[in-house]
Amino acid sequence: MEHLVDLLLKNGIKPFSYFPKAVELEKKISHTDLSALVFLLMKEQLTMSELASDLGAPLSTITSMAKRLEKKGWIQRTSSPKDQRVIIVYLTEEGKILARQANEIMNQALRRVETALTEQELEQFVYLVLKVVKSLQQPEDEYNTSIKKKPTIRKISIDE
Structure with missing residues (x-):
């Protein structure tokens, strides 16, 4: 199931827009931001370049998004201990809660598809x-x- 979620997100499909239960989350956060949080939940931490690659967006766009998500308290950014030029992104506890909610909404919908096929x-x-x-x-x-x-x-x- 996680593999399917990963494929959907990496290939530019915005799955949250298809799930009625995601409406409440949409009041707090955009589809793209939610996708970033779910990626971080699945991977635990990513470099900014990896996150940009996973979301299929330019690094400049992801940098703006990361600043916004950090300001809201959902992610933290820190320099890599190995290379200070590399920025590592990971979820805060509040970000994990939000990402788990989104992930569960997707998984419920995908389980329905899985049982139908x-x-x-x-x-x-x-x-x-x-x-x-x-x-x-x-x-x-x-x-x-x-x-x-x-x-x-x-x-x-x-x-x-």
Whole structure:
């Protein structure tokens, strides 16, 4: 289940917008900020660069977000003991509570999906979701070019 959550978040899907129970959390925090907290909950701590990579956002955007989350008391940032230039981010106790709430909302919804689908259907679902996300992330001109390059299916007759 955690693997599916990780895939959804890393591929730019904002799952919280699809879960009705997330409405209360949305009053406190944005989808992207919530995704960052869930990543930190799963990984315990990340460098700013790792968090930017996981969220698929520029480091400058993540830096602004981290300052905002730190100001609200949900994360802490500290310099790495190995390299002072590297900033490590981790959740505060209040941030962990918020991230656990979000994680539980996602897990409840995903458990419903999991019970509705067979194991094979679940694999197909994950595959298709990722395929759709990749096609939507692709610039339109590249997408139009890739459609034109689709291979044609040839029928081959087999002699007995």
